[in-house]
Amino acid sequence: xxxxxxxxxxxxxxxxxxxxxxxxxxxxxxxxxxxxxxxxxxxxxxxxxxxxxxxxxxxxxxxxxxxxxxxxxxxxxxxxxxxxxxxxxxxxxxxxxxxxxxxxxxxxxxxxxxxxxxxxxxxxxxxx
Numbered sequence: 001x002x003x004x005x006x007x008x009x010x011x012x013x014x015x016x017x018x019x020x021x022x023x024x025x026x027x028x029x030x031x032x033x034x035x036x037x038x039x040x041x042x043x044x045x046x047x048x049x050x051x052x053x054x055x056x057x058x059x060x061x062x063x064x065x066x067x068x069x070x071x072x073x074x075x076x077x078x079x080x081x082x083x084x085x086x087x088x089x090x091x092x093x094x095x096x097x098x099x100x101x102x103x104x105x106x107x108x109x110x111x112x113x114x115x116x117x118x119x120x121x122x123x124x125x126x127x128x
Contacts, residue, residue, distance in 0.1 A: 016053055
């Protein structure tokens with residue numbers, strides 16, 4: 001089975017923790033890349049690092065690797081394989097899934113290490 005192709009996005013991102021009742025700024029919806037997640041006890045936003053948002057806590061300097069899709073819901077093990085490769089390389093990740101694909105966020109300073117590890121394991125990684 002061939003490995004997926006991943007695309008490294010050049011946008012540097014921040015992960016924000018917001019108050020549960022926080023308003024999402026409408027301008028966020030105009031950003032080229034963002035994610036919003038809400039559960040019963042947390043509200044998180046991932047957005048470009050230069051987008052100003054009132055958050056309780058922030059973790060900055062992430063870049064997104066997109067698994068080029070669309071990926072069918074019947075496919076199994078994609079994130080397990082990718083996260084395993086990066087865990088063996090000593091790289092922490094933040095993963096996000098959408099309807100069509102998966103994203104792995106890695107710290108900007110680890111990108112070279114990430115690309116090296118993924119390519120050594122047979123993945124094709126393209127950059128913007």
